[in-house]
Amino acid sequence: MKIGIFDSGIGGLTVFRELIKKLPDHHYIYLGDTARLPYGTKSKKTVLEYSINNAKFLLDKGCDIIVIACNTASSYSTLELKKYFNIPIFNVIDAGIAGIKKKENSKVGIIGTPSTILSNSYQKRLKKKKIKKIFAKPCPIFVPIVEEGLIKNKYADKIISENIKNFKKINLDYLILGCTHYPFLKKIIKKNIGENVEIIDSAIHITKQIKQYILKNGLKNTKKNKKDIYLTDKSKYFEKVVKKLFPSIKLTIKLVDIR
Numbered sequence: 001m002k003i004g005i006f007d008s009g010i011g012g013l014t015v016f017r018e019l020i021k022k023l024p025d026h027h028y029i030y031l032g033d034t035a036r037l038p039y040g041t042k043s044k045k046t047v048l049e050y051s052i053n054n055a056k057f058l059l060d061k062g063c064d065i066i067v068i069a070c071n072t073a074s075s076y077s078t079l080e081l082k083k084y085f086n087i088p089i090f091n092v093i094d095a096g097i098a099g100i101k102k103k104e105n106s107k108v109g110i111i112g113t114p115s116t117i118l119s120n121s122y123q124k125r126l127k128k129k130k131i132k133k134i135f136a137k138p139c140p141i142f143v144p145i146v147e148e149g150l151i152k153n154k155y156a157d158k159i160i161s162e163n164i165k166n167f168k169k170i171n172l173d174y175l176i177l178g179c180t181h182y183p184f185l186k187k188i189i190k191k192n193i194g195e196n197v198e199i200i201d202s203a204i205h206i207t208k209q210i211k212q213y214i215l216k217n218g219l220k221n222t223k224k225n226k227k228d229i230y231l232t233d234k235s236k237y238f239e240k241v242v243k244k245l246f247p248s249i250k251l252t253i254k255l256v257d258i259r
């Protein structure tokens with residue numbers, strides 16, 4: 001099966017990493033829209049337009065399914081992409097929500113980009129699940145901590161602790177990592193929020209959903225285990241960041257113009 005994945009840049013590689021680990025024998029096509037990132041501060045109109053371009057590119061490549069590996073794009077384009085394109089579309093928001101098992105009395109925290117939090121995409125879905133105690137906070141500063149390789153820096157711990165300090169007082173049941181960069185910070189977040197809070201990493205849940213879809217539809221592995229990575233802008237800086245964050249994944253990056 002050909003699995004198409006897109007994100008604004010490299011955050012979606014956390015989803016890609018989980019997919020190739022659990023479902024290795026497929027042909028993966030990853031598109032990172034590095035020329036137009038960040039998505040996390042942009043409007044619905046712009047993110048939707050970019051997402052349509054990205055999905056068209058993956059369809060032209062012959063993908064059987066599309067994975068929106070960006071929370072902002074998932075928030076602003078899932079409904080429209082499902083309407084426009086006749087292909088199964090998976091998104092990280094619904095996947096994260098599927099990870100919330102306890103119901104009504106659960107206290108759920110969400111951290112994400114400003115656009116994801118403002119879109120209310122998680123909040124609306126949680127309310128549909130009858131969860132009323134919802135606490136959301138944008139944490140835009142977490143993205144540069146990851147991209148600048150500051151994960152182990154002492155200031156990263158301080159910044160993260162400061163950003164989630166109000167959540168600590170609430171005794172959350174769940175904390176949703178509503179940005180695909182945040183799984184890199186899982187350990188520091190866990191340390192600061194406390195062991196009893198279940199951290200929701202959409203990469204894990206979307207991989208389960210795709211595995212189920214493959215099994216249900218009797219789709220065969222292609223045995224190709226092929227990985228194509230496309231970026232809409234390819235700078236030395238970016239290649240360095242990718243290498244640092246994903247030392248175990250050997251990637252040959254191709255440049256593509258999708259506009």
Ligand code: DGL
Pocket residue numbers: 007008009011012037038039040041069070071072073113116143178179180181
């Ligand atoms: N990967 C994006 C997300 O999950 C965040 C990065 C960006 O702002 O482009 O929302």
